[in-house]
Amino acid sequence: xxxxxxxxxxxxxxxxxxxxxxxxxxxxxxxxxxxxxxxxxxxxxxxxxxxxxxxxxxxxxxxxxxxxxxxxxxxxxxxxxxxxxxxxxxxxxxxxxxxxxxxxxxxxxxxxxxxxxxxxxxxxxxxxxxxxxxxxxxxxxxxxxxxxxxxxxxxxxxxxxxxxxxxxxxxxxxxxxxxxxxxxxxxxxxxxxxxxxxxxxxxxxxxxxxxxxxxxxxxxxxxxxxxxxxxxxxxxxxxxxxxxxxxxxxxxxxxxxxxxxxxxxxxxxxxxxxxxxxxxxxxxxxxxxxxxxxxxxxxx
Amino acid sequence: xxxxxxxxxxxxxxxxxxxxxxxxxxxxxxxxxxxxxxxxxxxxxxxxxxxxxxxxxxxxxxxxxxxxxxxxxxxxxxxxxxxxxxxxxxxxxxxxxxxxxxxxxxxxxxxxxxxxxxxxxxxxxxxxxxxxxxxxxxxxxxxxxxxxxxxxxxxxxxxxxxxxxxxxxxxxxxxxxxxxxxxxxxxxxxxxxxxxxxxxxxxxxxxxxxxxxxxxxxxxxxxxxxxxxxxxxxxxxxxxxxxxxxxxxxxxxxxxxxxxxxxxxxxxxxxxxxxxxxxxxxxxxxxxxxxxxxxxxxxxxxxxxxxxxxxxxxxxxxxxxxxxxxxxxxxxxxxxxxxxxxxxxxxxxxxxxxxxxxxxxxxxxxxxxxxxxxxxxxxxxxxxxxxxxxxxxxxxxxxxxxxxxxxxxxxxxxxxxxxxxxxxxxxxxxxxxxxxxxxxxxxxxxxxxxxxxxxxxxxxxxxxxxxxxxxxxxxxxxxxxxxxxxxxxxxxxxxxxxxxxxxxxxxxxxxxxxxxxxxx
Numbered sequence: 001x002x003x004x005x006x007x008x009x010x011x012x013x014x015x016x017x018x019x020x021x022x023x024x025x026x027x028x029x030x031x032x033x034x035x036x037x038x039x040x041x042x043x044x045x046x047x048x049x050x051x052x053x054x055x056x057x058x059x060x061x062x063x064x065x066x067x068x069x070x071x072x073x074x075x076x077x078x079x080x081x082x083x084x085x086x087x088x089x090x091x092x093x094x095x096x097x098x099x100x101x102x103x104x105x106x107x108x109x110x111x112x113x114x115x116x117x118x119x120x121x122x123x124x125x126x127x128x129x130x131x132x133x134x135x136x137x138x139x140x141x142x143x144x145x146x147x148x149x150x151x152x153x154x155x156x157x158x159x160x161x162x163x164x165x166x167x168x169x170x171x172x173x174x175x176x177x178x179x180x181x182x183x184x185x186x187x188x189x190x191x192x193x194x195x196x197x198x199x200x201x202x203x204x205x206x207x208x209x210x211x212x213x214x215x216x217x218x219x220x221x222x223x224x225x226x227x228x229x230x231x232x233x234x235x236x237x238x239x240x241x242x243x244x245x246x247x248x249x250x251x252x253x254x255x256x257x258x259x260x261x262x263x264x265x266x267x268x269x270x271x272x273x274x275x276x277x278x279x280x281x282x283x284x285x286x287x288x289x290x291x292x293x294x295x296x297x298x299x300x
Numbered sequence: 301x302x303x304x305x306x307x308x309x310x311x312x313x314x315x316x317x318x319x320x321x322x323x324x325x326x327x328x329x330x331x332x333x334x335x336x337x338x339x340x341x342x343x344x345x346x347x348x349x350x351x352x353x354x355x356x357x358x359x360x361x362x363x364x365x366x367x368x369x370x371x372x373x374x375x376x377x378x379x380x381x382x383x384x385x386x387x388x389x390x391x392x393x394x395x396x397x398x399x400x401x402x403x404x405x406x407x408x409x410x411x412x413x414x415x416x417x418x419x420x421x422x423x424x425x426x427x428x429x430x431x432x433x434x435x436x437x438x439x440x441x442x443x444x445x446x447x448x449x450x451x452x453x454x455x456x457x458x459x460x461x462x463x464x465x466x467x468x469x470x471x472x473x474x475x476x477x478x479x480x481x482x483x484x485x486x487x488x489x490x491x492x493x494x495x496x497x498x499x500x501x502x503x504x505x506x507x508x509x510x511x512x513x514x515x516x517x518x519x520x521x522x523x524x525x526x527x528x529x530x531x532x533x534x535x536x537x538x539x540x541x542x543x544x545x546x547x548x549x550x551x552x553x554x555x556x557x558x559x560x561x562x563x564x565x566x567x568x569x570x571x572x573x574x575x576x577x578x579x580x581x582x583x584x585x586x587x588x589x590x591x592x593x594x595x596x597x598x599x600x601x602x603x604x605x606x607x608x609x610x611x612x613x614x615x616x617x618x619x620x621x622x623x624x625x626x627x628x629x630x631x632x633x634x635x636x637x638x639x640x641x642x643x644x645x646x647x648x649x650x651x652x653x654x655x656x657x658x659x660x661x662x663x664x665x666x667x668x669x670x671x672x673x674x675x676x677x678x679x680x681x682x683x684x685x686x687x688x689x690x691x692x693x694x695x696x697x698x699x700x701x702x703x704x705x706x707x708x709x710x711x712x713x714x715x716x717x718x719x720x721x722x723x724x725x726x727x728x729x730x731x732x733x734x735x736x737x738x739x740x741x742x743x744x745x746x747x748x749x750x751x752x753x754x755x756x757x758x759x760x761x762x763x764x765x766x767x768x769x770x771x772x773x774x775x776x777x778x779x780x781x782x783x784x785x786x787x788x789x790x791x792x793x794x795x796x797x798x799x800x801x802x803x804x805x806x807x808x809x810x811x812x813x814x815x816x817x818x819x820x
Binding site for chain 1: 322551554555558718745746780781
C-alpha cells in the first residue's frame with residue numbers, strides 16, 4: 001500500500017519536545033505544515049519513557065487539523081529507538097524521522113521495525129513514511145543511496161549542528177560551513193525524486209539573518225526548513241509561497257505552451273522571456289505549490 | 301431573584317445591601333438624584349501649613365474610630381506602600397471594624413490579610429482584590445460583604461452617598477505643605493491621581509501622604525489644597541520599580557500576535573474606523589500588538605484618531621508623539637512612558653468620574669468607538685468574567701471593563717480559547733462581571749465570534765477573510781480539546797457581590813469549598 005501523501009507541502013517542519021504537553025497540545029494553531037514530535041535531543045536521558053507516554057496520548061487524542069505528525073526517534077546507536085518506533089506507530093503517527101543516517105542500512109533497519117509494529121498494532125502496512133536526517137560527512141557522501149533506500153522515504157534533511165561538528169567547524173550564520181552539504185543533499189534528493197529540507201536556525205534574535213538564510217535555501221531548490229519557533233513560520237511560508245506575480249507568470253507559461261503545442265510551435269517568448277517545453281513542469285509546479293499553499297484562485 | 305443576566309441573587313443579599321438586581325445596562329438612563337456632600341471644616345487662618353508629624357498624629361486629628369470607611373487609590377499599583385502603612389498604624393491603635401473603599405487592591409496589599417483575620421478590617425469595597433486578599437475573601441475570612449465595583453461604579457457609589465468616606469488617604473508623588481497634590485515631579489511618580497479625585501471631593505477628611513514635599517504652590521494641582529485637610533511626609537509612598545513598569549515590550553508570542561492581527565483586521569473593517577475615531581485598549585500583549593499594527597494602517601490610510609483613552613501605555617503615547625492622535629485622556633498610567641507623557645499639552649488628565657461614571661451627565665466612555673478588553677471567561681451569552689477565577693477564587697478586578705464595554709460602539713474582547721487546560725469560552729461564566737449585551741466581538745486564537753445582537757457588524761464582515769465562528773462553536777472546540785469541566789463547587793455563604801456600574805447586583809460570589817468527587 002502506498003501512502004498517497006508521500007509528496008505534500010512541507011515548507012515548515014516544526015520541532016516540539018514530545019514530553020511537554022503545553023507545547024504539543026495545539027501547535028497546529030501556528031499552521032506549520034508538519035510537526036516533529038521529538039523523542040531524541042529535546043528529551044533528557046532519564047525522561048525517554050515519560051516522553052513516549054506523552055507522545056502516544058497526544059497522537060491518539062489530539063486532532064492536529066491537517067498538520068503532518070512526524071516523530072523523531074532516538075539514534076540507532078541507542079537502546080531506545082525500537083520502542084520509540086513501536087510507540088509512534090501504535091499512536092498512529094504519519095512519519096518517522098531517523099537521526100544520524102549514514103547509509104541505506106540505517107533506513108532498512110528502521111523500515112523493518114516500522115513494518116513489524118504496523119503488523120503488531122493492526123495498522124495498514126506501508127502507511128507510515130520515513131525521513132532521514134543527515135548529520136555527518138559520511139551521510140552527505142551517501143546521500144543518493146540513502147534517498148533511494150526505501151519507498152517509504154519522502155525526503156532527507158540536513159542537521160547542521162552535528163554535521164558542522166563532524167567537519168570540525170561550527171555554525172557561523174554565514175552558511176559557508178553548510179554549503180557543501182546543502183548542495184550535495186539537494187542534488188541527491190532531486191536525483192532520487194524525493195524532498196529535501198534544510199537545517200534549523202536557532203538564533204531567534206536575528207530574524208533578518210533567518211530571512212536571508214531561508215531565501216538562500218529557497219533559491220537552491222529546497223522544499224522547506226526545520227523550524228524551532230512559531231515566529232519563524234510566517235517568514236518561511238512567505239518565501240516559499242509563490243507570489244501573485246509568480247503565479248500569473250506560471251499560468252501564462254502553462255497556457256502558452258499548451259496553446260503553442262497545438263500550433264506546432266516549440267519556442268516562444270512570454271513577458272520577454274524565452275520559453276520552451278522545459279519550462280512546463282516548473283510552471284505547473286508553481287501552480288500546484290500555490291494551490292497547496294491556499295493562494296491559488298485561478299482555474300488551471 | 302433572577303436578574304437580567306440569569307444570575308440568582310438571594311433575597312437576603314438584596315435586603316442587606318438595599319440594592320436591586322441588575323436589570324439591563326440602560327435601566328437607570330435618565331434617572332435623577334441629589335448628590336451627597338461631605339462635611340467641610342473651614343480654614344480661615346494664616347497658620348500656613350497643614351503638615352502633621354506622622355500617620356498616627358493625622359489619624360488622631362481625623363478622629364479615627366471603629367467602624368469608619370477609608371478611601372485609597374491604586375495609582376501606585378504593585379508598588380503601593382500607602383494602604384499598608386495607614387492600616388498598620390490603625391491596627392496598632394486597636395481600631396476595629398474598618399471598611400476599606402479602595403479604587404483597587406492587589407498583591408502589594410497581601411499584608412492586609414492579617415488585619416482581615418483579626419477584625420481590624422471587616423468590609424472591603426474595591427474594583428479588585430488580587431493576591432492573598434482575594435483568597436482570604438473567597439475563604440470567608442472577611443466578616444462583612446466584599447463589594448467589587450467598576451471604576452465608574454465607585455464614583456457613583458460615593459456621589460450618591462451610598463458610600464460615605466470618613467477619611468481619604470491620597471498618596472501623592474509631590475505635595476506642598478498646603479495640600480496641592482500632583483502625580484509627577486517626585487521620586488515615586490504615578491502620572492495622574494484620577495481615582496482619588498472623587499475621594500477629595502466627597503470624603504469628610506482628606507489626608508495627602510507624600511515622600512516629596514515641594515515648595516508652595518505645587519501648581520497646576522491635580523488635587524487642590526482646598527479639598528485637603530492634612531499633609532503627612534513619609535520616607536516612601538511606593539516602590540518606583542513596581543509603580544510603572546518599563547515600557548511594555550511588544551509581544552513576540554505568535555499566538556498573541558495572531559489574535560492581535562485578527563483584532564486589527566476586525567477594527568479596520570468596521571464602519572467606525574474612519575478619520576476622527578476614538579479608541580481604548582489595555583496592557584495585554586495582544587492589545588499592545590494590535591495598537592501597534594493599527595497605527596501602521598492608520599498611517600497608510602491617512603486616518604487620525606481623535607482621542608485615545610486609558611489606562612495608558614507606550615503604544616498609545618507613541619501615537620501622540622507621532623501626531624497620529626489629537627488627544628490622550630488619562631485615568632491611569634501603566635508604564636514609564638505614559639507617566640512621562642503626562643506633561644504633553646495634548647495629554648489630558650481626567651477623573652475617574654469624567655472617564656466612566658454612569659451617574660453623571662455623560663462620561664467619556666459614552667463617546668468611545670472601540671475598546672479592546674481581556675477576560676478570564678466569556679460564556680455563550682457573551683457575559684464576561686474578569687473577577688473570579690475558574691477555580692472559584694477571587695483573583696481579578698473589574699477596573700473599567702463594564703464601563704467601557706457599556707459605552708463603546710464596538711467592544712472587543714481578546715482571550716485565548718484555553719487558559720492552560722481551562723476553557724475561557726464556556727457555557728456559563730463562573731461569575732458575571734460585564735453583561736453580554738455590552739460585548740460585541742470575542743476574538744480567540746481559534747476564531748472570532750460576533751454577538752448575534754450586532755447584525756450590523758455581521759453584515760460589515762461579510763466579505764472579510766477572518767475565521768468567523770459562532771460563540772457556541774468556539775465553546776465546543778474548547779471542550780473538544782480539554783473536555784467539559786465540572787462546575788466549581790461553592791458553599792452557600794455569599795462572601796461578596798459583583799456590583800453593576802449602576803449599583804445593582806450583577807452577581808454574587810460565594811465561599812469556596814473543597815471539591816467533592818461524586819462517589820466520595
